[in-house]
Amino acid sequence: MINGVSKHSMIFLRDMNSKSFLHSSFLILLYCFLICTESFAQDYDTQKRIQELKSLLKESQQNLNPQIYVSILLEINKLDSTDVLSKKQLKLLLKNSFDKISQSESLLDSCLIVINQPCDLPLINLVIYYLNKKNLGMANNYVEKLQYCGGKTTKKYIRTILNLKSEIEQEKLLDILVAINTNADTLVTAYSAYILYQLFYEQRIRLSEICKLLSIDKNILKMVFLTNPDSISTYLAETQTDFNSNIFNNFILALGGNEDFTNYTLDELKKMKKEFFYYYQMGDKYFLEKFLTNYREKKLEWSFTIEDVIRFSEIQRNEFFKPLLQIIIKNTILSENNEIKYRIGKILYENELYDECRYLFSKINYKYKSSNVPANLIPFLFVSYVMKQDSIFKLTAKEFFISSEKADLSKLREELNWWNKNNLKIEFLEKALAIFEMDKNYFNQINEEKKAEKKKEKNYYALLIAVQDYEDDNFDLKYPINDALELRDLLVKQYNFEEDNVILLKNPKRNEIIKTFTQLKSLLTPSDNLLIFYAGHGNWDEIAEQGYWLPSDVKPKDLSEVITNTEITAYIKSLKNNHTLLISDACFSGSIFKTRDAFIEESYNLDYYRNKKARKAITSGALTPVPDKSVFIEYLIKALRENKKKEITSEELFLKFREAVINNSPINQRPLFGNINESGDEGGDFIFIQN
Structure with a gap:
């Protein structure tokens, strides 16, 4: 190439x-x-x-999947960046089929690079897309563009708006909703008003203030919601994941003229909180005593957030801290974040507010408990003990000690010390932790035994090499890294490849590839299996009659940085492992075989292949160029994903997708399978094993 x-x-x-x-x-x-x-x-x-x-x-205009259609338009644009029609089609397709296109993050990113004028983008879709991805930085970026460019928000966005993530901070969500409603259908704005009412329900914001923020007349809200409130209530219950009938009923009452429930504007609320924190920090006894007296006579008419509680606890404490903290907790909108609830619960326990602490701990959601990160189990340990949930406590303790490492034990010791200082001793945890701390070799021995046992198994390793960004821009490709990432995820999730045993080299130079080869040579044992995948440029030297790979640092007219087939073969031959499979998606990749026409041998049972050394290769073509957008990798991954067998040889896998590549290649691409030339192959085969 x-x-x-x-x-x-x-x-x-x-x-x-x-x-x-x-x-x-x-x-x-x-x-x-x-x-x-x-x-x-x-x-x-x-x-x-x-x-x-x-x-x-x-x-194929009517039959093409939008993702494929976009990929073709992007390729046209890459070949000719001045093609106005392809850009126009791309803009239109992105707006009309955003949901399908955005299923591929890399495809969406490529579209955003080509369509570099913000006002030509589907900005509302992008705001909601990044909100759902929890990428608030990008969401805010497109909110600003939306405010500048405008953009019609139609009724099709209502369902999405009703389920905007609740963990977004109130003020940020407010800004987003205001921006989305700059130019929106009346129905969108009406439902947005309900969302804001729901958002600030506990803080008693006036409905008239919400109408003012969204520039909507209250009479329009009445027309939308009061015509048939029962059917709207049913719709919201089916649509919203966190629908609250009490809030909806109060919203209907407020629309009917009863606004006694809502008393403040947002500015008034901010001002009251600011005064509260200021006078507490200054230790103003007159203000604080008056605040406490008013609260006892009449309950607080506005609420705090979790952020307010954390801020309050970090201010230097005085004699008013405990009674004020009680009031704040009773009037706080609870977050879904378990870690924050645990942190605030400790503040309450430390100040002997045991009832408030138990109330907060009762809101801890155990469905988010996972042993994948042992340290994350620590809050659940202490919460379940305080709440006297014995079965949950014992199960969590077991999960923690089975999966924990030294750093996790140190964190547990730190938490135990804190609770001990606050008069809570948990003898079970003390004894269990002492077993590990008293005999330091015990913990190490367990880990070593696990490693030794693991080493006895036939481990599967993978080296995935993807080169698409070359030092010479003329060589650049588009898809290798995305292809390698997709293959990696499939091998780890579906097949017997541990994530730690998969090495991915993105745009490596020659020395990086050689260095990794050398490291693997010393790592692999005779029982191991190795998969090597290369996606990038390849070429064929007619004079030397030899093919080669092109790392990212290769230069035009200078072949000193290439990696020849001779080097690849020599490296594979020097490995001690049992089975090696090379998959090469590059031009002229078929030159790795013993002859130009690769072959498929007679089939035997799996034990035959298992017990003999294998040095096999699957290539995307013979001594011919192949396209950047690879149908080869597409059908290879499809065959691996749809495979129903527990164990499958590389030869059998190849036969499952070979015809599909030939039939769907735009350049009559013919993939090959065979033995790697003079590499030590003894007739075995690489066997893929499903999890």
Whole structure:
């Protein structure tokens, strides 16, 4: 796939010094002619490829998946960035099929790079997309663009708006809803008003204030909600994951004219909180005593947030801390974050507010308990003990000690010390922890035994090499890294590959690849299996009759940084492991085989293949170029994903997707399977084992 001068041109140039002046002049003219011819040929090939892609779009317009359609448009744009029509089609497709296109994050990112004018983007979709991804930075970025560009928010967004994530901070969600409603259908704004009412329900914000924020007349809200409140209540109950009938009923009452429940504007609420924190920090006894007296006579008419509680606990404490903390907790909107609840519960326990602590701990949600990160189990240990939930406590303790490491034990010791200082001793945890701390070798011994047992197994390793960003921009590809990531996820989730045993090299230089080869050579044992995957440029040297890979630091007309088939074969031959499978998705990758025509041997049972050394390869083509957008990797991954067998050989896997590649390749691509030339293959085969 190298662009540039042919070897014939180089030969002419090389011979110039040895010829006469006239002959040399003739060679120079001929050389220039060849350069122009080659440049013209490249331009011709590019235009031909663009026309092929456009014809494909025209013929298959109704049948193409939006993701495939977008991929073709992006390829056209890459070949010719001045193609106005392809950009126009891309903008339209992104707006009309955003949900399907955004299922591929890399595809969406590519679209955003090409469509570089913010006002041409589906900004509302992007705001909601990044909110659901919990990427508030990007969401806010597109909110700002939305405020600048405008954009119509239609009724189709109502369901999404009703389920915007509750963990978003109130003020940020308020800004987002206001921006979305800058130019929105009346129905969208009406439901947004209900969302804001729901959001600030505990803080008693006036409904008229919400109408003012969204620039909607209260009479319009009445028309929407009071015409048939029962049917709307049913719709909300079916649509909203956190629908609250009490809040909805109060919203209907407020619309009917009863606004006694809602008393403050947002500015008034901010001002009251600011005064409260200021006078507490200053230790103003007059204000604080008056606040406490008013609260005893009449309950607080506004509420605090979790952030307010944390802020209050960090201010230097005085004699009013405990009674004020009681009031704050009773008037706090609880977060879904268990860690924050545990942290505040400790503050309450430390100040002997045991009832308030138990109340907060009762709101801890155990469905978020996971032993994947042992340290995260620690809050659940102490919460379940305080709440006298014995079965949960014992089960959590067991999960913690089975999966924990030294750092986790240190954190547990730190928490135990804190609770001990606050007069809560948990003898069971003390004894269990002492077993590990008293005999330091015990814990190490368990880990070593696990490692030794693991080493006895036939481990599966993978080296995935993806090169798409070259130092010379003319070489750049688009898909290798995404292909390698997809293959990695599949191997880890579905097959017998531990995540720690999968190495992914993104855009590596030659020395990085060689260094990784060397490290694997010392790591692998005779019982191990190795999968090597390469996606990037490859080429074929006619004179040397040898193929090679192109790492990211390769330069035009300089082959010193390439990795030849001879080197690859020598490396694979030197490995001690039992089975090696090379999968190469590159041009001229078929040159790795013993002959140009790879073969498929007679099939035997799995034990036969298991007990013999294997050095096999699957390549995306023979001695021919292959396209950047690989149908080879697409059908390889499809075959692996849809495989129903517990164990499958690489030969059998190859046969499952070979015909699909041939039938769907735009350039008659023919994948190959066979033994790697002179690498020590003894007739075995690489066996994929499902989890």
